[in-house]
Amino acid sequence: MSSAETNHFWQFSLDFYQRDGVAEACLTLQDRLGLDVNILLYAAWMASQGRTASAADFERVDLLVAPWREEVIRPLRRIRRWLKEPGPDAPAGGVREYRDGIKSAELDAEKIVQDMIFASHVRTKKPGGDGPGDIRAALSNYLKMRDVPPDDDTVRELDAICAAFDRLVRTGGRQSGS
Numbered sequence: 001m002s003s004a005e006t007n008h009f010w011q012f013s014l015d016f017y018q019r020d021g022v023a024e025a026c027l028t029l030q031d032r033l034g035l036d037v038n039i040l041l042y043a044a045w046m047a048s049q050g051r052t053a054s055a056a057d058f059e060r061v062d063l064l065v066a067p068w069r070e071e072v073i074r075p076l077r078r079i080r081r082w083l084k085e086p087g088p089d090a091p092a093g094g095v096r097e098y099r100d101g102i103k104s105a106e107l108d109a110e111k112i113v114q115d116m117i118f119a120s121h122v123r124t125k126k127p128g129g130d131g132p133g134d135i136r137a138a139l140s141n142y143l144k145m146r147d148v149p150p151d152d153d154t155v156r157e158l159d160a161i162c163a164a165f166d167r168l169v170r171t172g173g174r175q176s177g178s
Contacts, residue, residue, distance in 0.1 A: 009045050020167075021160035024160070028157050029154065033146075035146065046138060047165060049133070052137050052141075053141060055141045060124075079102050080103050084099070135165045136158075
């Protein structure tokens with residue numbers, strides 16, 4: 001992707017992730033089930049583009065990003081989380097500053113993953129629809145692809161993502177109060 005090309009997926013993700021309930025739901029699904037937050041956001045972004053992501057779409061994207069997720073993002077996340085309580089003898093200010101650097105590196109890695117997904121999308125782009133895609137069907141396709149049965153807790157988290165998406169569609173992409 002050229003530096004002049006705007007990654008619309010990243011811009012969408014930055015907005016959508018901060019909507020009520022989205023971050024919490026995504027992180028819960030990540031921690032409980034090992035789902036990929038970037039792929040959950042991809043499902044929502046595709047729906048915002050008028051497409052319902054299929055299991056094949058998720059398989060393609062998952063294969064693309066798995067090395068980065070396993071070798072870069074998860075290790076950085078593990079370190080960042082460990083640094084929340086590094087022990088009584090660690091200098092708090094120095095640890096906090098170091099943890100902030102790790103957090104920044106983790107976010108940079110997430111952006112690289114989303115750049116990869118977006119570039120892949122641009123190469124394989126299929127036409128979108130006139131209205132939003134079916135976010136519920138897309139998330140269901142992702143769970144099927146990952147072989148995750150939707151228990152009550154999972155459904156509750158997915159419902160939070162879908163509700164935020166529905167609000168996004170109703171407001172035309174605007175945050176409440178903006």
